[in-house]
Amino acid sequence: MGAINLLPKRNIEKKYGPLQKNVYLLTSVVLTMYIVAASAILGLKIYLNQRSHNLDQEIQKLNSQIREQSSKEALVLELFNRSAKGREFVDTRPPVQSYSDILKSEEVIIEGWTYGVGQPQTLSVVSGSAESIERFADVLKQKYSSITIDKLTHNLVDNVWSGELLLL
Amino acid sequence: MNQLRNIFLDFKWLVYPAIVLVFILFTIKYLIGLPGELISQISASQKSVTESAQIVSRLKVKLNTLTTLDENRSLEDLSWLGGVIPVDKQIDVIVSELRFSASQTNSELLGYTTMLGDVVSSGSGEFLISASFNTPDMPSLVQLISSLNSSLPLMSISSVQFVSGSASMEINGAWFPLVPHQARLEDDLPNHVQAVSDLKARLEGFSLVPVASVDEAVQETGEIIPNPNPFTPLVN
Secondary structure (H helix, E strand, C coil), X not given: CCCCCCCCXXXXXXXXXXXXXXXXXXXXXXXXXXXXXXXXXXXXXXXXXXXXXXXXXXXXXXXXXXXXXXXXXXXXXXXXXXXXXXXXXXXXXXXXXXXXXHCCCCCEEEEEEEEECCCCEEEEEEECCHHHHHHHHHHHCCCCCCEEEEEEEEECCCCEEEXXXXXX | CHHHHHHHHHHHXXXXXXXXXXXXXXXXXXXXXXXXXXXXXXXXHHHHHHHHHHHXXXXXXXXXXXXXXXXXXXXXXXXXXXXXXXXXXXXHHHHHHHHHHHHHCCCEEEEEEEECCCCCCCCCEEEEEEEEEECCCHHHHHHHHHHHHXXXXXXXXXXXXXXXXXXXXXXXXXXXXCCCCCCCCCCCCCCHHHHHHHHHHHCCCCEECCHHHCCHHHHHHCCCCCCCCCCCCCCC
């Protein structure tokens, strides 16, 4: 004779029946979703690893092909660097020509000129009249921010005016 | 004992969710990873793949540029650039330029002094020549300056002193030695075609000193040896 279960089986099923069903259902849903998500994540990880491996191999292959062309690469770099140096040299050289181009006049004769990078320039001019020297100084205003007529001399014997100009 | 068995039988429906829970926790810990780590792992992998794909794309472009490079044209350009900025301090050429320009502008080169600077290190830059000219007037001086400024190899004039009939100038000659390039394989190639054409456009109208007037030594031997590529030593 076995032991007698005084609590009827029906009562347990009654008590936990709906909860049991819901837990089963919920667990199955969670498990399914988890498996789907985990598969997707694992698939993505495997794909990324494989892609990374393939790309690394391709990089190595391309690098070795480029290494074979190293003389051409050196040629290209030399052309670029030398061109850049040339360009830099031309663009940064002192603008002496732009000054010399304006130092032209039919009214005055320029007898002396000193030019130095970042230094004031001096100009010695001679002319038949003081006005022509002043007119020339007016022309120079296009290029120079400051023009000082340092000395103006009139030689009465030859009737020649000479001027010393300081240009900034 | 029977009581325990009964309890187990009563709650055996909880075994399924418990196993699922253990399975999920186990796989998360040992197979997939915690969500935070997972996100950072995947984003790091994605970043690495994107970077590698960009490198591949750049390398393909670089390889294509190198394989389709017109070597003849490039060597011609290099030869021209060697005339624009010599690979060493070519005093003879600069002096010939001074003499040639002077002769074209009613002037005369009277003398020159060179300051070569450091002759040991393989630096680059400029070397200084102080030159004196016999120049009749200011218009001739202006022409001389203009001629020197549009001559090749490149030079710059840093000072001028003109006193009726004579002029002295400080002239810097440009040079740039051949240097080994330290480019990394994955570095992009610079656009040399654009750089060279830009410089050519910038130097349009500039002229190289005629070879025949370059060197009196050449005139003495009576033989002019053209050197199309200044980067290749002449072999007698």
